[in-house]
Amino acid sequence: MVATHTDSRTISDKLLDAGGISVDRLPMLHVAFDRMATHCADSLRQMSASPAYFSLSNIESARIGDVLEDYEANAIAAVFHAPEWDSRILVGFDRDFIFSMVEVLFGADGAEPPIDEERPFSNIEINIAQAIFERIAKVLQVSFGSQSESAFKFERIETRMDFAIIGRRNNLSVVAKFLLQALNRGGEMFIIIPQSALSPVRETLSHAMSGDASPRDPRWARQIQSEIQRTEMQVRAILEERLIDLRDVTEFKVGQVLELQATPRSRVKLECRGQPLFWCQLGQSDGSYTVKVDDYIDEDQEFIDDILSR
Template sequence: MATTQNANDIRDRLLDAAGLSLDRLPMLHVIFDRMTTFCADHLRHLAASPMYYSLSEIESGRIGDILEMYEANAIAGVFHAPEWDSHVLVGFDRDFIFTMVEVLLGSDGSEPPVDEERGFSNIELRLAQAIFEQVGKALQASFALVADTPFKFERLETRMDFAVIGRRNNQSVVAKFLLQSLNRGGEMFVIIPQSVLNPMRQTLARVLSGDSSTRDPRWAKQIATEVQKTEVTLKAVLEERHLSLGEIADLKVGQVLELQATPRSRVKLEGNDQGLFWCHVGKAEGSYVLRVDEFINQEQEFIDDVLSR
């Protein structure tokens, strides 16, 4: 038993030194192709202009060599994969960030692209963090085919020297994605240490499918029927106020809080803390009623939330 264990350890060390043969891991291409779809789906509803993700290449190399190419030209997000007991790095280059800012803030592409060497602004960093959280969900959904693990966003780095996910001379696999929108675009990259992928070599060598080849229409109809029976609590919000902790501590019984809202103010209808509709309040047969006026603009809600952080 000890001899077998030693042989496995030696084989793993040799593989770490030599690097994975990506041609023998076709499942990696399937996973990252799925990731392009998930990224596009997660962000499509936030932008007025269409965005296109595509997988440009997958290659192997040392972590330090890869990060050196993006020094002073990218924002990196470090994710923890607890089931793997390791970290994964996702990065956006400068053109990616500038393109995303324009897309999410409603640009029509008529202005020339930003072409200046400067540090990233607070708004750009906040938007990048919001996008990292969406990419983390795409990573989890994509790798669920071979290994189910959450990817927890830990921190954001603008200096590649601080984007540490292992020794800089360790081997890794990097997938590069191209974003295109508004006649411009940028690059997103994902760096995964080879030590994470080594235990999954056999699974990654076989092409698996997460989709069932046959579907039972009766079963699908029954699921849809049961889902529609799910109870959702609706909440009508007339006004929200922000108070400091000290102000809240000073509140007393009988104290009157003045509201800025009037009978003509719009009411926000929420379901499970998610804004759904803007409404107006009224009366009918002695009871208060709400009239639904319009859907809430999720894109604007997203942008307002990011800018208010």
């Protein structure tokens, strides 16, 4: 196997990302989200006379698709672009959040019982959500300002979670959930950040502000790095993948030939631990098959291209 492009840091980051980020190792992420809860309350206080309180309830790692399924038909989401992170993030409000904010912004006193019905969101409710999302863009920039100077540009609103695309649905993400309390009722706001988006600021997020951390032992660090680099990893070269009905699979027989659409000119996908790494070219050398590394795999771009080709 011949590699025409080498970037050990990029490859090692991809392999580490495949295992997911431990939010417990990013103490400054908690600080940023706590700061966000405070700024959200301050920002909404300028829009209404009744106070609204935000509190951070949970931070966890989860797959994007699993989170969106929990809010299907029960939330409004907005896509934000973070240029410096080269990624998009998702902010959403559940149904109770929207209904509570409508009453707060229109001067209700909480005497009426909460709305308890499942129906499509009205234009007024969507417009109110958009007005809040536009304020959230500024709150995000301030909350993460000490870790990153990235702006967060509001792009669009989605009421169907199937269209709330910020990456592959099986990609890992960091999910923060906030509770809203207003007029003796509440709701939930959630933020989904792809773990790949946090890679540029991971080191900053991992450093606590206190100076109580133990000094790093460079000799021990070198030994750990040496052991990790000697770890054996299994690499797979995939010439073609296709979807087959279970009925067809049950009818497979010994000696049956499965025709492939791939040719010697087809690109080969090289992956490790289920993480796509490179596109390669198939070849031969001394009677053995070879793959020549051609280019890195941009998963987000591949996902968008796949959607557009359908």
